Amino acid sequence: MAESAELYRPGLEGIVAGETSVSTVLQDSLAYRGYTIEDLAEHASFEETAYLLLRGELPSASQLAAFRSELDRHRPLNPHVLEVLRRIPAETPGMDVLRTTLSMAAHFDPYRGNDLDALVGRATYALAVVPGIIAARMRLLAGQPLIEPKPGLSHAAQFLYQAFGQMPTAMNEKILNLTFVLYAEHEFNASTFACRVTTSTLSDMYSALVTGIGTLKGPLHGGANEESIKAINQYKSAAEAQAATETQVGGGKLIMGFGHRVYKNGDHRARILEKYVEPLGRERNDMNRVEIYHAIKNVVWERKKIHMNVDYPCGLVYFFMGLPLDVYTPLFVASRISGWAAHAIEQFTNNRLIRPRSRYVGPEIRPYRPVGER
Numbered sequence: 592m593a594e595s596a597e598l599y600r601p602g603l604e605g606i607v608a609g610e611t612s613v614s615t616v617l618q619d620s621l622a623y624r625g626y627t628i629e630d631l632a633e634h635a636s637f638e639e640t641a642y643l644l645l646r647g648e649l650p651s652a653s654q655l656a657a658f659r660s661e662l663d664r665h666r667p668l669n670p671h672v673l674e675v676l677r678r679i680p681a682e683t684p685g686m687d688v689l690r691t692t693l694s695m696a697a698h699f700d701p702y703r704g705n706d707l708d709a710l711v712g713r714a715t716y717a718l719a720v721v722p723g724i725i726a727a728r729m730r731l732l733a734g735q736p737l738i739e740p741k742p743g744l745s746h747a748a749q750f751l752y753q754a755f756g757q758m759p760t761a762m763n764e765k766i767l768n769l770t771f772v773l774y775a776e777h778e779f780n781a782s783t784f785a786c787r788v789t790t791s792t793l794s795d796m797y798s799a800l801v802t803g804i805g806t807l808k809g810p811l812h813g814g815a816n817e818e819s820i821k822a823i824n825q826y827k828s829a830a831e832a833q834a835a836t837e838t839q840v841g842g843g844k845l846i847m848g849f850g851h852r853v854y855k856n857g858d859h860r861a862r863i864l865e866k867y868v869e870p871l872g873r874e875r876n877d878m879n880r881v882e883i884y885h886a887i888k889n890v891v892w893e894r895k896k897i898h899m900n901v902d903y904p905c906g907l908v909y910f911f912m913g914l915p916l917d918v919y920t921p922l923f924v925a926s927r928i929s930g931w932a933a934h935a936i937e938q939f940t941n942n943r944l945i946r947p948r949s950r951y952v953g954p955e956i957r958p959y960r961p962v963g964e965r
């Protein structure tokens with residue numbers, strides 16, 4: 592007991608809670624299975640990245656083609672999943688919709704057994720259905736007819752095609768692919784750790800993924816991409832944003848999209864994605880919003896010396912791509928399933944139940960008194 596108490600750190604800060612070969616968060620980069628995020632962001636498709644995370648190596652051309660066709664095979668949504676989607680009340684948050692409908696889709700998983708191919712197959716199935724669920728929900732809410740998937744498109748293009756009903760621009764496809772690569776994996780963050788805890792009881796892959804969705808939803812984690820654009824959109828000018836952010840920071844308010852438990856010199860994913868903020872702002876003829884974006888960022892840096900995280904530029908980038916706010920965190924899920932599943936597989940194939948101790952701070956032992964005496 593004394594030993595557990597000595598190791599106690601609120602929020603497990605700085606605690607090494609397990610070993611992984613999936614990724615590592617470095618102060619000067621982030622690496623998935625030994626490849627830096629800069630390298631992958633520059634060269635890799637999301638499909639290659641997901642394959643790398645799930646199988647441990649980048650795919651050959653034929654392995655990649657097979658993975659892509661497996662994704663295409665699973666994309667059409669089961670009619671029962673569509674029926675559930677139609678019945679969920681319109682005001683339900685997108686992450687709640689995804690939690691319920693991924694659970695529903697799991698019942699139609701064609702894979703059996705728990706060997707590596709079955710586990711990767713299950714992850715592939717989840718990767719394939721989630722973008723279709725997000726796009727279908729988006730169109731149902733807009734009162735638009737649903738779009739069937741078009742085999743052969745990239746993962747990013749497929750989502751955009753099903754969401755908007757037309758082929759995406761090369762720029763939008765490239766940027767969505769980039770956000771998918773950047774969001775795919777991040778070591779023992781809160782949602783991944785939660786997935787590993789679920790898996791460590793020898794529960795199933797979908798229970799782990801649904802655990803991940805519930806954990807990612809919170810605004811201190813993935814939900815920050817939606818919160819950051821809400822903050823940007825409430826201001827009419829950079830001057831207004833600057834003044835309001837000064838007041839908020841002075842009052843100790845958290846500014847969403849800033850700060851990180853591990854990165855203290857800044858989040859590399861944010862810097863990579865930020866390069867697209869200005870080109871998109873110019874393309875959308877909306878440089879005012881870009882100025883507001885920079886004004887908030889500058890205040891947080893000057894007053895608190897806190898860097899942005901990946902969710903800050905992502906909120907604005909998705910906004911410029913014309914995506915409705917409610918799909919931003921679900922799109923994070925569409926990508927992060929690859930990392931969650933890779934960790935679930937790693938945990939499952941070399942398992943030890945995750946069961947830490949707590950420090951007890953409750954009452955001393957005391958006698959039970961019958962209800963009439965209380």
Ligand code: ACO
Binds near residue numbers: 810811847850897901
């Ligand atoms: N805005 C204002 N102040 C902040 C912020 C912020 N976004 N983040 C940290 N701080 C302050 C804290 O208030 C604290 O100040 P204090 O020492 O005066 O009390 C100090 O910086 C240290 O921060 P901690 O709370 O110790 O940092 P922690 O590691 O616990 O939290 C977290 C990390 C949760 C990400 C935090 O920075 C935060 O809440 N950020 C906003 C939400 C967000 O953007 N989440 C997305 C993270 S990235 C991702 O999940 C993909």
